[in-house]
Amino acid sequence: MAVEANSESKPSAITKAIIPAAGFGTRMLPAAKAVPKEMLPVLDKPTIQYVVEESAAAGAVNVAIVTSREKKAIEDHFDRFPELEARVAAGGKDAYLRSINELMSKVRFTSVRQRDQRGLGHAVLQGRDHVGAEPFLCLLGDTIFSGADVSPAQQLIDAHRQLGTAVIGLQRVAADRVDRYGVIAGDTTADGLIRITDLIEKPSKDKAPSNLAIAARYLLTPAIFQCIDLVKPGKGGEIQLTDALKLLLAREPIHGVVLQAKRHDVGDPTEWLRTNLIFAQRDPLTWNSLKPTLSELMNES
Numbered sequence: 001m002a003v004e005a006n007s008e009s010k011p012s013a014i015t016k017a018i019i020p021a022a023g024f025g026t027r028m029l030p031a032a033k034a035v036p037k038e039m040l041p042v043l044d045k046p047t048i049q050y051v052v053e054e055s056a057a058a059g060a061v062n063v064a065i066v067t068s069r070e071k072k073a074i075e076d077h078f079d080r081f082p083e084l085e086a087r088v089a090a091g092g093k094d095a096y097l098r099s100i101n102e103l104m105s106k107v108r109f110t111s112v113r114q115r116d117q118r119g120l121g122h123a124v125l126q127g128r129d130h131v132g133a134e135p136f137l138c139l140l141g142d143t144i145f146s147g148a149d150v151s152p153a154q155q156l157i158d159a160h161r162q163l164g165t166a167v168i169g170l171q172r173v174a175a176d177r178v179d180r181y182g183v184i185a186g187d188t189t190a191d192g193l194i195r196i197t198d199l200i201e202k203p204s205k206d207k208a209p210s211n212l213a214i215a216a217r218y219l220l221t222p223a224i225f226q227c228i229d230l231v232k233p234g235k236g237g238e239i240q241l242t243d244a245l246k247l248l249l250a251r252e253p254i255h256g257v258v259l260q261a262k263r264h265d266v267g268d269p270t271e272w273l274r275t276n277l278i279f280a281q282r283d284p285l286t287w288n289s290l291k292p293t294l295s296e297l298m299n300e301s
Helices: 047-057 069-077 082-090 094-106 120-125 152-163 175-180 223-230 241-251 269-281 284-300
Strands: 016-020 062-067 108-113 136-139 143-146 166-172 182-190 193-201 212-220 254-258 262-265
Touching: 016 047, 016 120, 047 062, 047 069, 047 094, 047 136, 047 143, 047 152, 062 069, 069 108, 082 094, 120 223, 120 241, 136 152, 143 212, 143 269, 152 166, 152 212, 152 254, 166 241, 175 212, 182 254, 193 241, 212 241, 212 262, 223 241, 241 254, 262 269, 269 284
Parallel strands: 016 062, 016 136, 062 108, 166 254
Antiparallel strands: 136 212, 143 262, 166 212, 182 193, 182 212, 193 254
């Protein structure tokens, strides 16, 4: 992907990330009543572990996870469990914990509580002290990606390195689905790169400026926090991140990058099941073990 050149000095490396994971997960009830939706598994790993792995692989290894008092399981997952580690080691089953232990050796975790559920903008605001005056990644904890050599986090960092601006991950959606997302207007400046001119939260089909939807991945500058402070609460008292981004756009340029990877919203039951099948297909052993059952079910239908 070609990007615009920036004559100024190149931005410093992105080393910090905020992962909002405090929402109730109402679409996944009753499964998410006691188990955070971000902890629901995709194959053998909880969803949020894939998100942290994406962040770490792109170099953002200082991670703040925004949780709530009901989601202590997320904090526990990224902490040591000596008794369990000893048990699997004694049984020669160290491989069962290898992926999480390797991740924990690379990443420095901070847990931040969002005491009141007041929207995504408010959740991001909880990470203000963590990131300080640095640009940072923001990756939603219930959304993962597949099917591309370059991760969304890496795409955003690559674009920011060239442009020095905030960058938003985008995906093209069907026209009859634009009312489910924040949608952008903008001018294409290179293949897959858009200079954003407006952002609209969940527009109707006839008022959507494009079919480019915001796709759960952001690279934000610290000025976003001042903008969140200025946002007036909307429906349900929620502070929307899209409203803060509109204020940020009035202060500084924002670009969008069309993500190469396929998005999976694990906060939806049907999509969660579909995601498990897509990820299972990537592993020949797992997929071959599932094929007879899938064939049987297809024949019955």
